Each structure stands twice: as structure tokens, then as C-alpha cells.
Amino acid sequence: MEQNFKDHLLETPADYKVNPEQILINNKLLTKEESIQYFLNSYEQKVSQELSEYLDQSSIELAEYISNRTSQSIKSIPFRLSLYGNKSIEKYRHELTNDFQLLESKLITNDHQSGNYLINHLKNELLTCDSFDIIVSFIRGSGLNMLVNTLNILREIGIQGRIITSTYMNVTEPKALSTLLNYSNIKVKVYQSSKATDSFHTKAYVFHRKNHLSSVIVGSSNISAAALKTGEEWNIRTFEKASDSIYLKMMNRFNKLWSDDKTKEVNEEFIKKYANYMDNGKVIRPYINSFNISKTENLTNEIKPNSMQKTAIENLLNSITKGHKRGLAIAATGTGKTYLSAMCAQQVEPENVLFIAHRIELLEGAIRTFKNIFKDEPVENFVIYKGPNREFSKFTFASVQSLANDVDNLDPQLFDFIIIDEFHHATASTYMKIIDHLQPNFLLGLTATPERTDNGDIYGLAEYNIIVDVRLKHALESELLVPFQYYGISDNTVDFAINKGINEKDIIKLLSTNTRVDFVIEKMSQYTLSGSMKGLAFCQNKEHAKYMNEEFLKRGFNSQVLTSENSDIERLAAIRKLEDEEDPLEIIFIVDLFNEGIDIPKVNLVLFLRPTESAIIFTQQLGRGLRKFEGKEYLTVLDFVTNDRKSYLVPIALSGNKEFGGKEKLKSLVENNFNNLSENVHIEMDYKTKERILKAIDQQDFMSSEFIKKEIKQFLEVVRIETKQAEKKLSILDFYNFEDAPNLSIVFKGTYQSLPALNKAIKEARAIDEKILKEPITKWLFEELTKLIPIKRLYDILSILLVLKNQAISLDDIQKFIEHTFSISLNQQARTKIELAMKRTSKLQYQKQMVFNWNEEEQILENPIVLDNDIIRELDDYLSFVVASYQQEIDVKLLNQEEELELYKEYSRIEVAALVGFDKDLSSWRDGVKQYKGNHYLFVNLEKDQNNVEEHLLYDDYFISSEYFHWQSQNKTSQQSPTGQQYINHKRDNHKIHLFVRRKNTEDKRTLPFYYVGQVDFVSAKGNNPISIVWKLQQPVPKEILNELEY
Known part of the structure; x- marks a missing residue:
């Protein structure tokens, strides 16, 4: 038809x-x-x-x-509603995505921006079918793990399934077949080739439903993580209909193959033979009941820069062009910092290179790396400097100590390009002796841990020139670390709900039971690991760790326990055993191994066996398993989530503490399986875990002083551990240096108006905090600075900081500072915005008196306040924080745009006013509509507070789709009015319409910011007073933001 x-x-x-x-x-x-x-x-x-x-x-x-x-x-259509009723899957509603439709044909391509992953479609189909058939050429644990939760539900509700796979090319994993055998509702067969030309490339999924509602997915995807989520795959989804017979033909073909003589039932004996063959690894001629194997070799040794290295090289060359002499590269451990430095040297083409590190082992590793990059250089061009009598070469590698001893005797211009590893130590006296004496054309600092500074400003030392900053989240997105799969498992063996206010001893009793141990082992058996088990299990305390180790040993596991009672030698020995593929050690039960800052690349399993008490600590522990290792395809994380009230910390940790933006955002993330995160991360929670976490989120007040103080105390604990400074207090730079620092938009928007006040509240005030709080004027100054954090209004906060540091600052001075620091040339409109920011600074009032003076004629901002050196040094830290965090969060190219607005960033009305160059009082931007210089700015609350908003202001505003928005004008506006005509004819008049949307006005007493969803174009208008207008967005709103706004 x-x-x-x-x-x-x-x-x-x-x-x-x-x-x-x-x-x-x-x-x-x-x-x-x-x-x-x-x-x-x-x-x-x-x-x-x-x-x-x-x-x-x-x-x-x-x-x-x-x-x-x-x-x-x-979020529901008739088909889904009827399915809930027919299949009793209402309690699994959190498992289905909101865009699922049965009568739909579509292309599925694993598109990260839209969240259109095949894994989501498979789960939707499986949970709404009466039975299913799957035929794929291979099944790997990385993909099967993603389906385990869904398969458990299918077993529970009695849905039957058939699967045909193969051992073609030996890609199917024996452990994956064993996992499938545990499901009594699923039958598995293997198609066995009879000759080499008898290939098996089929990839199809058939979902049978009553009432002619069946559907199929056919295309390129087998069952693996790459096929279901990360790879470039093309799959067509269609449904049973009269206009074609695709479903019927696929069903008939499957039934024929299921009965074919070549298709054999999978049993334990078959899996054992297959596993033995895989272990043996011999290549033999294929025949019935044998297994094909094919190996490929990498025929090229060419080393190409990864995404992080490409960005760094581009930024380095650009900063050199702009006159920088120094730069800093921040990159997570394992992402290739040393290779980065060699590639940068290769691009700069210096006459000679000096590489400085603090240990001889690091120098030897660096030499190997440089030789790999500079393959045409003779061996004698790479030397380690050992003393004043040793000749230098084109590539010299020196320990900081040996070089510091002789540096006074060296020509300051001896080296063209200098690289300093572990640059977080650069402000120490030994390093500073070298840095102050030598004058290369460029000095590049490398660090993975900027937080471990020796109480100095490494950012200022590097001219605030951060050429790259790749932390954990970016490293995962760029595939610089191993992908991980997180599974949140509802732990019903422990009930904290009926034990309010229990102490540590009671918690251990609840966690330490045979029933719980058996439950943990049962769940472990359902997931396939990447290689043989090498796991870390995080426990509540030493007693709990010892108990779990004893019980695992009784059940045949090869395990060990490590606590602070063990010596350093014992800990190192245990880690080496876990790293050794030949050693039988499978798992180490620990409490505080993360305290040691040790990464174990071989680890492929992380178990969380205790309630999450800290989002920061959770992330630190998770990170211990993310290092890449040859043959390690992914990290499996099993989190046993109890019904304690702090389970809301899990999504905060998984999404990133700095990304935490409030309840609705968290709930949307949980509902949608964190689809906004990197495609290399798979996060899945069973339906009970989701319900527990959603309930815990609703119950928690994230703006309460108690919540904020606890978060900050836990953050301080991590800072002290990572910096190895037991008495350290928090500085503003800690909130940049640590990727998992609390979100400052939450921290400083509640009770505490500045970092000194917050440090005092947790009884961890520094001497400088006491000094700042003692004088009312300095207390006020730091509160004003804090109002501008997180950094959106760069010019405003720089105006305050620079005038406080310099007594007086000119417009030219600020422009030159920005241009040099950010390697950018500012245009006239940017210069005008700087002037407006300086004028706003001059109008700041303390006790109803102007504090700063603006000299219009000379365009100079003057500061009459005399600050002592301690406070000036604190302001230096704030300046480093502002520069570093702005570069990390904002594209500096926006500084030259008429509107410094970035799609999908969050802004307040006042921030928008400043960023578009509004030249009057910013606080006048209070309404839902503002017009300025041919631009219209629409601010929309999707959810109106009917108790506090007058009925005539309850406008009907909503997203029709990701591309269309229904908006109502102000009540007095008609289509014939001047304003109405401006909306309708904005393209003709060359006017821009900017749309800002938030779900509601406030949450936990905090005024929420608006998402900037971009410019919109007029589509249609109906009615008058108000006009109902349909706008089309120039860029479709990403799915995760739409989910959050419509949650």
C-alpha cells in the first residue's frame, strides 16, 4: 500500500x-x-x-x-497505556524511555546528541513484548551486561525468548553464553559453520506482540558495548503492518534457522569446550563443532596525537603567536602527558629541548617517549644530565636536583624549549631556582594534579596560560581512559529505613550477613568482566572488610583484605599480586585504599558494598579502576544501593559534583539513565534503585546549611588526602583544582556568602579568613566577588580584582591583561563591555557609600582601599581561579561576539543583560520579555506557581518538540500592535529573538537560572491579548535538557 x-x-x-x-x-x-x-x-x-x-x-x-x-x-500514548495494563509493567515504568512508540519506523544510529542509542530501544522493545527472538553473529559481555537488568525483569514476568548466535571469528565470549544459560526463560543456540565460506553475519531482533503490534530491528549491531551504544551502527526499526511483510518473513526465517541442523543447543559442555579452545588459542581449519579464529596485526607503528594532544598543540602554537613564554598542560593520569610534551616539541621545532622531572625513572620513561616521536634522531641526541661535566645534547633529560645544583653555571639562554613534569611542585625553592635562572623561548609545565601545589601560584607562574585541561569527564569522553559500566543494584538484604539514627556498629551488623554475601556473589555472577577478575571492593570499615574477605574465601574466591593496619610493604605486595595475570588473587577488600592515591590499571571490577556517604569519595574510588591496560575493554562497577536516605549522592557523584544543578536535573538524569554523559559510560539502575534515589532526592534540601557544611567537610577531607597535608584548609583554587569539588552555584547561593564565612562555619578557617572577616569592608569585598562566581561576567570580576590589586587600573590595562592571558585580540564592542563593567564596579556601594571612583576622562578605575600583602596574595588566588575556571567552562571566542551567550548554558537575567552589553541598570531586567538594540529576549517559566502568580499571568508556554516552542505574549499584546508586528516580522526587520527557559522559578528557596536554548524564528500566530506564537528553534534542544525541563 x-x-x-x-x-x-x-x-x-x-x-x-x-x-x-x-x-x-x-x-x-x-x-x-x-x-x-x-x-x-x-x-x-x-x-x-x-x-x-x-x-x-x-x-x-x-x-x-x-x-x-x-x-x-x-510521556504516554495509548499503546503504552494499554501495555501497562496488559503486562503489569507499571512498576517498571522508569525502565522505558519517554519517546518510545510502537507504531513507528525509524533509523537508529547511536547518536549521542539525541541519546538515540540502540540499547535504549532494545530495552523498550523487550519490556513491552510477549516474546522475542534475537539472532546475532556474536555476543560479548560488554553488551550483555547492559541487558542484564532487563533480562531479570523478563524472567520475573515470564517473557520467553530465543537467541541464535555463533562462534564465528571467535568473538562470542564463553562467559556471556554461561550468563544466558542462567535464564530459564531463554533458550540459546549456536549456528556452527561447516566451512570457511559459511559465514554468519546476521543481526536482527524480533519482538512478538498480540493484536498485531509486533516489531523488528535489523541492521549492523551485534550484542557488544560498541554495537549497542558507542559504535557507528545503522539499524532500522519497523513494525508489523499491512503494507509490507517484513515481520512475517523475518519470523519465518528465524524459525527455519532455529530448526536447522547447523544450529546446536548451547549447554555447559559446549561452553566448556569452547572456553578451553579459546584459552588454547590455536588456529585450526574450521569444521563442524570447531571454532573459527582470526587474528589481525597492526601494520603501522605511527603514533598520532589523541584529541587532547591535538587541542593542546593548537593552543600552544596560538599562545606562542600571541607572545606567551610559558604554558601549563593539565591532564588526568594515563591520558598521555609525556607524549603530549614530545609532540609539542615536534611542532615548535626548537633547537634543543630540556625535560625536567624529579625521579630518574620518569626521565628514562620520557626518553623512550621522545625517541618514539623523534624516530629519525640518532641515539646520541638523547642524554640524561648527571653533572656539570656531562655534555648537553639536542634532547637533554635532567632531574630537578642535579640541575638545581649546577644551574647557576649555565647560560640562561642555553635551552630553547623546556618541559617541567609534575609542575604542581614548580613553586618549591628547588624548582624556582631553575625557573628564575633559565630563559627559554617557551616553558611548558605538565601536571595531572594541580591540587598538590607547594603553597604557591602555579597558574600565575605559567602566565595563566592553560593550553589544555583534561580531567576525568573529558578524558572519558575522549576515550583517554577505559570506558566503564555502572550498575546500581537494589540491595533488599539490608533495611536502613526502620533503623533511623543507627550507629556505625549497627550498620556493620546489617551489612555483614550471609544472606547479603550470597546476594552480592549472585549479582557478580550475572555480569561478564573484561578478562579474569581483578577487583577492588570498598567496605564500610575494617571490620566489614575483614568479614567480607572471610566469607568470600569460604565460598572459593581468592581474596585478600587491606586496611591501615597493613604495612606499606604488605600493601605494595598485594597490589602487585592483583596486577599479576598469573597470580590467582581476584579481589581486595578495602576501606581507604583510595587515600593512598594509587591507581591499579589491571582492575576491571569495582564493588561498592557500603552506603554512599560522600559523592566526592565515591568518584575518587571509582577512578581507581579507570586506567587503560592492554586487553582491558571496560571497567564493571556494581553498586549495592540500600534504602538509606543518602542514596541521592549516587547520581550527584555519577554526573559530577560540579554539574549538580538541583533536584529536577538529578531526577531527570536518573529517569533517563544518564544519557547526557559520555557515550563511553553506561549507567543503569534497576527500577527499585531508581525509586529509592528519586524519593531520597525529593526528601533532601540541597540548600540547607547542614547539607552544604557536610559537603564542604567531605571535600576538605579529600583535599587533605590528595595533597597529603593533614592540616590544610580550603582555598578558592581548590574548587578549580579538584574536578569533584562542590558546585559553587549551590554552595554560595544559600546561607554562606563567601569562602571565609564557609570555612568559619565548618570551624576550619584560615588565618586569612579571620583577617577578611574581621574588617567589615574586606568581608563585604569578598562577598561581592563571590556573587560573581561561577564566572559568567568576566569583565565585572576582573575589574574588581585588578583594581583591588593595583589601586588604580585603566581600561587599556584590563584589555591588555585579557588579550595576553587568553591569547585573543578584543574588538571594539568587547572594549565597550569592559568599560561598562568598570562603571558598574564604580557604582558598588558599601554602607550606602561608593567605594571605587571612575575617572571618565582618563578611563581609569581608582581604589582608595589599602589592603595588606596577605589579602593581596589571596586576591592572586582568586585571579588564578577566575582565569582558569573561565577558560575551562567558556569558549573565549565569545568575548568578541555581540551577545556572549553560549547555547545550553545557564544564566540569570542580570547575567544576560551584562553579556549583551546593556548600558543601564542591570536589575531592570525583571520581566519575561526584554527588548534591547533590535534583540528580543524571552524568559519563560514552564511551570507557573498558581498560588503566587495572578491568573492573567499563567501563560501557556511549552515545548511542542525539540524544534518548536509554543509561547504566549504579554496580555496587552495583539498581532496588530507594534510589538506583535515585531515578533511576526522579526526576520524582515533583522531582529533576533532569544529564548531562555527554566522549569520553574525557585527550588529549595534558590532562584533557578534559565537555559539559553538559542535564537528562534516565527512560524505562526493565533489570537490576541495574548498572542499564541509558535517559534522554531534554530538548533534543536538536546534531549537531556528537554527531559530535564519537562520532567
Whole structure:
């Protein structure tokens, strides 16, 4: 049947009851009028009204509206509602994605931006089918793990399935087959090749449903992490319909293969033989009951820069062009810092290179790296400097101590390009002796841990020139660390809900039971690891760790326990055993191994066996298993989530503490399986875990002083451990140096208005904090600085900092500082914005008196306040923090744009006013609509507070889809009015419409910022006073943001 899109919109299944009178409609294409009636009968009143307004629209617009509105806004369609009723899957509602539709044909491509991953589609299909058939050429544990939670549900509700796979190319993993055998509701067979040419490339998924609602997915994806989520895959999803027979033909073909003589049932004996063959690894001629194997070799030794290294090289060359003599590269351990430095040297083409490190082992490793990059250089050009009599070469490698002893005798211009490893030590006296004496054309600092500074400003030392900053999140996105799969497992063996206020001893009793040990082992058996087990298990305390070790040993595991009672030699020996592939040690039970700052690349399993008490510590422990290692495909993380009240910390940790933006964002992340994170990260929680976490989020006040103080105390604990300074107090730079620092938009928007005040509240004030708080004027100054953190209004905070440090600062001075620091040339409109920021600074009032003076004629901002050297040094830290965090979060190219607005960033109205160059009082931006210089700025609350907003202001604003937005003008605006005409004809008049959206006005007493979703274009208008306008967004809103806003 050929579809005529001008006349028909939807195709319905046979025997589906479409209206209250139980009228049956056969499988057919519905006309435009029938399509409208079809959705009117679904009892969605709001949509019914909207659909009536679309009667005069074209069929294409109507079809797009129906599809998008039902998937994005209603979050349920008749098919899903009926399935809930028929299959009793209402309690698993969190497992289905909101865009799932049964009557839909689509291409699935593992698109990260839209979250259109095959794994999500498979789970939707499996959870709503009556039975299923899967035929794939191979099954790997990395992909099967992602389906374990869904398969457990299918077993629980009795859904039967059949799977055909193969041992073609020996890619299927024996452990994955063993896992499938544990499911009594699933039958598994293997297609065995009889000759080398008898290949098996089939990849198809068939989902059977009653009432002709079956569906199929066919394309390129087997069952592996790459195929289901990260790889470039093309799969077509379609459904059973009268217009073709794809479903029937696939079902018949599957049944034929299922009965074929070449298709053999998988049992324990088969898996054992297959595993033995895989271990043996011999290549033999393929024949029935044998296993094909194929090996490929990497025929090139060429070393190419990874994404981090490419960015760093580009930024380095640009900063040299702009006159910088120094730069700093910050990159997580294992991401290739030494290779980066060699590649930078290769691009700069210096006459000679000096590489400085503090240990001889690091120098030897660096030499190997440089030889790999500079392959054409003779061996004699690479030397280690050992004393004043040793000749230098083109590539000289020196320990900091040996060089410091002789540096006074060296020509300051001796070296063209200097690299200093572990640059966080650079402010120490030994390093400074070298840095002060030598004057290379460029000095490059390398560090993975900027937090471990020796109480000095390494950012200022590097001219605030950060050429790259790659932390854990970016390293995962760039595939510089191993992917990880996190599974949140509801732990019903422990009940903390009925034990409020229990102490540590009671917690250990609840965690230390045979039932719980058996449950942990059962869940471990369901997941396939990347290689033989090499695990770390984090426990509540020493007693708990010892108990778990004893019980695992009784059950046949080869395990060990490590606590602070063990010596350094014992700890090192245990780590070496875990690293040794030949050693039988499988798992170490620990409490505080993360305190030692040790990474164990071989680790492929992390177990969290205790309630999460700190998001920061959780992330630190998770990170111990993320180092890459040959043959390590992914890290498996099993988190046994109890029903304690702090389970909300899990999503905070997984999404990143700095990214935490409040309850609705967290809840949306949990509901949607963290699809906004890197595609190299798979996070899945079973439905009970999701319900527990969502409940805990609702119950927690994230703006309370107690919550903030506890977060800061835990952060301080991590800072002390990582810096190995037991008495250290928090500085503003700690919030940049540590990737998992608390989100400052939360920390300083509640009770505590500055870092000194917060440090005092947790009884960890520094001497400088006491000094700042003692004088009312300095207390006020630091509160004003804190109001501008996180950094959006760069010019404003720099105006305050630079004038405080210099007594007086000119417009030219600030422009030159920004241009040099950020390696950018500012245009005239940027210069005008700097002037406006300086004028705003001059209007700041302390006790109703102006503090600073603006000299209009000379364009100089003057500061009458005399600050002592201690406070000036503190301001230096704030300046380093501002520069570093701005470069990390904001594209500096925006500084030259008319509107310094970045898509999908969050802004307050005042921030928007400043960033677009508003030249009057910023606080005048209070309303939902603002016009300035030919631009219209629309600020929308999707959820109106009906108790506090007058009825005439309850505008009907909502997303029709990711591309269309329905907005109502102010009540006094008609289509014929000047304002109405400006909206309708904004393109003709060359006016821009900017849309800012937030879900609601406040949350936990905090005013929420708006998402900037970009410029919009006029589509249509209806009515007057107010006008109902449909805007089309120039860029579709990413799925994760839409999910959050519509949650």
C-alpha cells in the first residue's frame, strides 16, 4: 500500500480499540480527519485542544506535531497505556524511555546528541513484548551486561525468548553464553559453520506482540558495548503492518534457522569446550563443532596525537603567536602527558629541548617517549644530565636536583624549549631556582594534579596560560581512559529505613550477613568482566572488610583484605599480586585504599558494598579502576544501593559534583539513565534503585546549611588526602583544582556568602579568613566577588580584582591583561563591555557609600582601599581561579561576539543583560520579555506557581518538540500592535529573538537560572491579548535538557 502523505498521516494496528464506543479499525492508513479523531479519543484534554487548532494546518505540520507532542510532552500514548495494563509493567515504568512508540519506523544510529542509542530501544522493545527472538553473529559481555537488568525483569514476568548466535571469528565470549544459560526463560543456540565460506553475519531482533503490534530491528549491531551504544551502527526499526511483510518473513526465517541442523543447543559442555579452545588459542581449519579464529596485526607503528594532544598543540602554537613564554598542560593520569610534551616539541621545532622531572625513572620513561616521536634522531641526541661535566645534547633529560645544583653555571639562554613534569611542585625553592635562572623561548609545565601545589601560584607562574585541561569527564569522553559500566543494584538484604539514627556498629551488623554475601556473589555472577577478575571492593570499615574477605574465601574466591593496619610493604605486595595475570588473587577488600592515591590499571571490577556517604569519595574510588591496560575493554562497577536516605549522592557523584544543578536535573538524569554523559559510560539502575534515589532526592534540601557544611567537610577531607597535608584548609583554587569539588552555584547561593564565612562555619578557617572577616569592608569585598562566581561576567570580576590589586587600573590595562592571558585580540564592542563593567564596579556601594571612583576622562578605575600583602596574595588566588575556571567552562571566542551567550548554558537575567552589553541598570531586567538594540529576549517559566502568580499571568508556554516552542505574549499584546508586528516580522526587520527557559522559578528557596536554548524564528500566530506564537528553534534542544525541563 503506497502512502500518500497529503491525505494520510497515521497507520493503526488491526483490532485496536480507538474510541470509547469500542469501534474496531482494521489495519489501515487513516485520513487526516481520522488521525485527529484518533488522538482526540486518547483522553489527553490539553492535546485535544491543541489538535483542534491545527485543523487548518498542512498535513505535514500536523503529522510532525502529533509525533513530537506525544513523545515529548504527554510521556504516554495509548499503546503504552494499554501495555501497562496488559503486562503489569507499571512498576517498571522508569525502565522505558519517554519517546518510545510502537507504531513507528525509524533509523537508529547511536547518536549521542539525541541519546538515540540502540540499547535504549532494545530495552523498550523487550519490556513491552510477549516474546522475542534475537539472532546475532556474536555476543560479548560488554553488551550483555547492559541487558542484564532487563533480562531479570523478563524472567520475573515470564517473557520467553530465543537467541541464535555463533562462534564465528571467535568473538562470542564463553562467559556471556554461561550468563544466558542462567535464564530459564531463554533458550540459546549456536549456528556452527561447516566451512570457511559459511559465514554468519546476521543481526536482527524480533519482538512478538498480540493484536498485531509486533516489531523488528535489523541492521549492523551485534550484542557488544560498541554495537549497542558507542559504535557507528545503522539499524532500522519497523513494525508489523499491512503494507509490507517484513515481520512475517523475518519470523519465518528465524524459525527455519532455529530448526536447522547447523544450529546446536548451547549447554555447559559446549561452553566448556569452547572456553578451553579459546584459552588454547590455536588456529585450526574450521569444521563442524570447531571454532573459527582470526587474528589481525597492526601494520603501522605511527603514533598520532589523541584529541587532547591535538587541542593542546593548537593552543600552544596560538599562545606562542600571541607572545606567551610559558604554558601549563593539565591532564588526568594515563591520558598521555609525556607524549603530549614530545609532540609539542615536534611542532615548535626548537633547537634543543630540556625535560625536567624529579625521579630518574620518569626521565628514562620520557626518553623512550621522545625517541618514539623523534624516530629519525640518532641515539646520541638523547642524554640524561648527571653533572656539570656531562655534555648537553639536542634532547637533554635532567632531574630537578642535579640541575638545581649546577644551574647557576649555565647560560640562561642555553635551552630553547623546556618541559617541567609534575609542575604542581614548580613553586618549591628547588624548582624556582631553575625557573628564575633559565630563559627559554617557551616553558611548558605538565601536571595531572594541580591540587598538590607547594603553597604557591602555579597558574600565575605559567602566565595563566592553560593550553589544555583534561580531567576525568573529558578524558572519558575522549576515550583517554577505559570506558566503564555502572550498575546500581537494589540491595533488599539490608533495611536502613526502620533503623533511623543507627550507629556505625549497627550498620556493620546489617551489612555483614550471609544472606547479603550470597546476594552480592549472585549479582557478580550475572555480569561478564573484561578478562579474569581483578577487583577492588570498598567496605564500610575494617571490620566489614575483614568479614567480607572471610566469607568470600569460604565460598572459593581468592581474596585478600587491606586496611591501615597493613604495612606499606604488605600493601605494595598485594597490589602487585592483583596486577599479576598469573597470580590467582581476584579481589581486595578495602576501606581507604583510595587515600593512598594509587591507581591499579589491571582492575576491571569495582564493588561498592557500603552506603554512599560522600559523592566526592565515591568518584575518587571509582577512578581507581579507570586506567587503560592492554586487553582491558571496560571497567564493571556494581553498586549495592540500600534504602538509606543518602542514596541521592549516587547520581550527584555519577554526573559530577560540579554539574549538580538541583533536584529536577538529578531526577531527570536518573529517569533517563544518564544519557547526557559520555557515550563511553553506561549507567543503569534497576527500577527499585531508581525509586529509592528519586524519593531520597525529593526528601533532601540541597540548600540547607547542614547539607552544604557536610559537603564542604567531605571535600576538605579529600583535599587533605590528595595533597597529603593533614592540616590544610580550603582555598578558592581548590574548587578549580579538584574536578569533584562542590558546585559553587549551590554552595554560595544559600546561607554562606563567601569562602571565609564557609570555612568559619565548618570551624576550619584560615588565618586569612579571620583577617577578611574581621574588617567589615574586606568581608563585604569578598562577598561581592563571590556573587560573581561561577564566572559568567568576566569583565565585572576582573575589574574588581585588578583594581583591588593595583589601586588604580585603566581600561587599556584590563584589555591588555585579557588579550595576553587568553591569547585573543578584543574588538571594539568587547572594549565597550569592559568599560561598562568598570562603571558598574564604580557604582558598588558599601554602607550606602561608593567605594571605587571612575575617572571618565582618563578611563581609569581608582581604589582608595589599602589592603595588606596577605589579602593581596589571596586576591592572586582568586585571579588564578577566575582565569582558569573561565577558560575551562567558556569558549573565549565569545568575548568578541555581540551577545556572549553560549547555547545550553545557564544564566540569570542580570547575567544576560551584562553579556549583551546593556548600558543601564542591570536589575531592570525583571520581566519575561526584554527588548534591547533590535534583540528580543524571552524568559519563560514552564511551570507557573498558581498560588503566587495572578491568573492573567499563567501563560501557556511549552515545548511542542525539540524544534518548536509554543509561547504566549504579554496580555496587552495583539498581532496588530507594534510589538506583535515585531515578533511576526522579526526576520524582515533583522531582529533576533532569544529564548531562555527554566522549569520553574525557585527550588529549595534558590532562584533557578534559565537555559539559553538559542535564537528562534516565527512560524505562526493565533489570537490576541495574548498572542499564541509558535517559534522554531534554530538548533534543536538536546534531549537531556528537554527531559530535564519537562520532567
